[in-house]
Every structure is written in structure tokens, then in C-alpha cells.
Amino acid sequence: MPTIHVENVKRLELANLVNDVINGQEFLITQAGEPVAKLLPIITKPNRFPDLSDFRASIAPSHLSSGKMVSQMRDEEDEKFG
């Protein structure tokens, strides 16, 4: 990981450093010879959810949309307890 002294951050311009970080580079910032901070990219979550088309096709389809059904459930709950 490249090291940059804190005094040099201004000279190198933060915007340029951030561009490098976005492209995967990481930097260690030092002060008086000691590491004091890191510049790291924020890792967004990778694509995780699989295609469930085959799974859904194996189950009888729903004729009433979940939007309407769940809304009805919430109406009924409110009538009971509201």
C-alpha cells in the first residue's frame, strides 16, 4: 500500500487521490513517521440474489398480487387491534 505523508495530501490534491481509490488503490497516510489514516474504497455488496425463475415455475402461481394481499392483511390486523 503506497504511503503518503499528511503534508503531501494537499499537494497531491484529494480529488486525484479519491479517483485512484475509486479505481481500487489504497493509501496509508502518515504523520511524523507514524501511520494515522487510510484511504480505502467503500466496497459495495456484490450481486448475490440468484435467478429464481425455475423455483417460481415449480410452484402454483398467485392470482392475487402480493401488494393487494399484504395490504388486505394489514387492513384486517388494524381492524382487529386498531
Add this chain to the structure above:
Amino acid sequence: MKNLDKPLFFDTSALLPYYRLEVLSFVVQTILTAARNDIFINDLTDVEIASAIARWRRMDEMSESDALAIQQKFTEHKILGYYTYQPILFDDFKQATDWLLQRKTALRTCDALHLAYTARLGAVLVTADKKLGQAAKEFGVDYQLLIPRTH
């Protein structure tokens, strides 16, 4: 859908079409696979998913094996960490109560809790429940209402 980089709270109405074929299944799957941030769920999601499956069985809309398959698939996805569990906190109940006491709108109990939870997490509420979407609009909570397209 915009906001795919923001954390999303999928309420039950938006989550169910991922597991059972209906008009919104394709759009829901597209959003889930394209999302690049947390997909939040909470204990109320578990209760409502279980309630929806029980309702389908009661109405004889699906077999017991189908009901079990959906329950197991959802549980599997939770274990695999596809969802980010964030509990509903005391502050959410307090905020929900405050909003309900305003009596400005026909806000339902679950709506108030969902909105308070979403607002606290700084997430976008994704819902297929029109009433919840309307409530989100009225209380200034970031939301995306999924509407089936009619051809």
C-alpha cells in the same frame, strides 16, 4: 429503478413476488439482483411472510409442499446472508406512535412501524402495497412503489 446504490427495505409485499410467480416477479428479481447495497429485513418481515404463506394454505391456493418450499427458500437466503437483518428498535415504536397520534392520515399500525424503521435506517422503502406507498409519501419517507404494468 433509481436508488439501487442506497440501502433498501423490501417490505413483505415486495418480497413475496421473488418467491412466487405473479405480475411483479420479474421486476422484483431485477431490482434484487441489481441492488448494490443492503437489503434490510426485520422480525416483522418474518412474521408477515409466515402469515402470507399460512393464508395461501388456508385459502387452498397452494399445496403444503409448495408452502414449505417457499419457507425453506426464504430461510436459506437469510442464512446465506443475502438479506441484512436489522431489528426494529424501541425508537421505531416511539416514532410510529408519534405519527399515529398525529391522526393526520389513515395510517395503519404496520405502516407506521415500517416507515419509522425505514426512516431511521436512511433506506428506501420498496413496496407493492399502495396504502403503504401513499403513507410514505405523506410522511416524507423515501420510497419506491412497485406497480404492475397493464398491457
